[in-house]
Amino acid sequence: MREVMTKNMARNIFYGGSLFFIIIFVGLSIDSHLYINNTSTNADELNDSVIAGKRVWEDKACINCHTILGEGAYFAPELGNVMTRWGVIDDPADAFDTLKGWMEAMPTGIEGRRQMPQFNLSDEEIRNLADFLIWTNKIDTQGWPPNDAG
Numbered sequence: 001m002r003e004v005m006t007k008n009m010a011r012n013i014f015y016g017g018s019l020f021f022i023i024i025f026v027g028l029s030i031d032s033h034l035y036i037n038n039t040s041t042n043a044d045e046l047n048d049s050v051i052a053g054k055r056v057w058e059d060k061a062c063i064n065c066h067t068i069l070g071e072g073a074y075f076a077p078e079l080g081n082v083m084t085r086w087g088v089i090d091d092p093a094d095a096f097d098t099l100k101g102w103m104e105a106m107p108t109g110i111e112g113r114r115q116m117p118q119f120n121l122s123d124e125e126i127r128n129l130a131d132f133l134i135w136t137n138k139i140d141t142q143g144w145p146p147n148d149a150g
Helices: 007-040 048-059 082-086 092-104 123-137
Strands: none
Touching: 048 123, 082 092, 082 123, 092 123
């Protein structure tokens, strides 16, 4: 091997190395995209109620206080697995009743406790939000959140 690197050698190493790592990056990006779309999500269970529930989630800015699957503020509890914690994941009617009771009880007025605002949601909005939270709860999150309490 030569002891001196020429400009051509340095340029070829730079371009060759760059091309090699760009190809690896593109390949890993495609693999991640295919994994997420084919394995991780439950897009086949999306329906109008889930989409409307996501709209309620966004319109009422729930993410400003709550996290969902690790995204959002850490002011209030994680809601990605709330239906499992409440034990109503398999029954949408129970999920609706539980969420409605919770929402209507807010704010509780307990001294020294952070209060959730009263949004005065309609039954349809609460049902849609419950369906959205059930759908979110069924996503394969690969162990996230790390504990049951979120």
